[in-house]
Amino acid sequence: MGQVKSVTSKLEEALLEGTFPANSKLPSERELAERYGVSRNTVREAIQQLGARGLVRIRPRSGVFVSDQLRTGATSPWGQLIADSPARREDILEFRRVLEGATAYFAALRGTDDDLERIRGAMARLDQARRDSNHAAESRIDVELHEAIAQASGNSMFLHLHSSVTKMMREHIIRNVDGLRELNQSVSEILAWQHRTVCDAICARRPEEARTAMQTHIDYVRSRFDADEG
DSSP states (O other), rough: OOHHHHHHHHHHHHHHHHHHHHOOBOOHHHHHHHHTTTTHHEEEHHHHHHHTTSEHHHHHHHHTEOHHHHHHHTTTTTHHHHHOOOOHHHHHHHHHHHHHHHHHHHHHHOOOHHHHHHHHHHHHHHHHHHHHOOOHHHHHHHHHHHHHHHHTTOOOOHHHHHHHHHHHHHHIIIIIIIIIHHOOHHHHHHHHHHHHHHHHHTTTOHHHHHHHHHHHHHHHHHHHHHHOOO
């Protein structure tokens, strides 16, 4: 019983830290057993406990998948309120300015080499999507980049709050930013330059510059939303 509790706690910690992101597939029972130095039965019991709490979804013959429960706890009923209220969207963008400025700061301060490599990879994919004029991929990878920065902050609260805010804003982001990218190529290029500035500051481990660059980016997004709705 003690081993099951220990493995359950370790898996919970991995979920909180984003080691196993929402909707990703967990490693096999054998791999987890080797990782934690326990039997497969112990891992199976720990996974069943997580499943009972809705933290993972067990799919027979397919595997075990991380649920998005940790990412959605702060969203309801905000999603519909935001969709119906421009003022609430402004509140969220203002909150994003503070939150994402902090994530960029701490990502530069304490992101691991693996974290920075993940950020560089997302930035490279974002640049490629822009060159290909693949606006749907561009917006999807945009979200992935911001998520990678939040994970690099090393603060689980930043990661989960960021994910919740992104989920609340998703439809609004898609409707506005996708449209802006499609109608105005210069907007896409400005967003790309801003993202690159943020990433360069983080990877150079310059926290203050990273925070300022991220806040400048969010301010620009806010200004474009205002122009689009004005």
